[in-house]
Amino acid sequence: MTDQRPGPAEVPASPSSPPGGGVPEAAGVLVDRGTLRLALVVGGLILAVLLGFGLGRLNPAPADATGRTSAAATDHTDAPGTGAHEHGTGTGIDGTTEVGGLAVGSGGWTLTPLSTGLAAGRLGEFRFQVRDVQGRPATRFAVVHDKPMHLIVVRRDLSGYQHLHPTMGAGGTWSVPLTLPQAGTWRAYADFTLVTDDGGQSARTLGVDIAVPGDQTPRPLPEPTRTATVDGFTVSWSGEPRIGATQPLRFAVRAGDATPTLERYLGAYGHLVALREGDLGYLHVHPEPGPAADGVTFQLAVPGPGRYRLYFDFQVAGEVRTAEFTLTAP
């Protein structure tokens, strides 16, 4: 889900995709988009240089190796709610290491919860809309990773992770049954891609807090590990995460001495969510198509020093489980 630019196979609206051959129609779109993006990058750099001179101070280089300065100059140059976004496409200068989910609103769109009064340990319902600046709920969502809406819920101490798929009713109201087992403040992330009026797509991850009354004891973040067990499955990950650079992380699942068959889940052979301790920033993660004999691979860019919680969803025999890991960087 955090791969926020859907591939052609994930967008059912695409009328044709020639198998194995050329890409006559799509090629035009891709070239246009690439050209536009290049223009935005160049324009942004020129603007940044001009501004630098205008202010009488030299600011020639990106602030760090992640290219954040350049990304800031090119990000969100499109008007609210229009055009395709390039968040997290994994190519360096485009905001790969920016986190999402820190705001209830972005680019003119606001995550608006409608249900209140969730009680600890009781089944309730979480309902929400994604509203435009006029307060009108969005109703056109692209299917990304098999679903038009991904909802991640976690308590602010990074415990209690849930990955849910709400359904949309008439008028753009999303709803999903939800039980929050403990009191405390929970964070809900809506991860979605809007289909805009001009036919473009706009990927967003918006976040909002949910208060559950009652006493709570925050859980300390578990120590960093590379192996976790869940329901008799042993999951381990390998790879060398780096700050400001995209690196592969490979997850392998074992059941005793056997290697269970991973089933497709959300268009891939596993799903990974990564959250940052401290602000619960939501990292961009890109699955690789797989499957591979030695596990499921994701591309992850760690935005900075700190601790992160990784949630790896995998499906075996029709059941989805989540293995959790703490990652410390560097």
Ligand SMILES: [Cu+2]
């Ligand atoms: Cu999902």
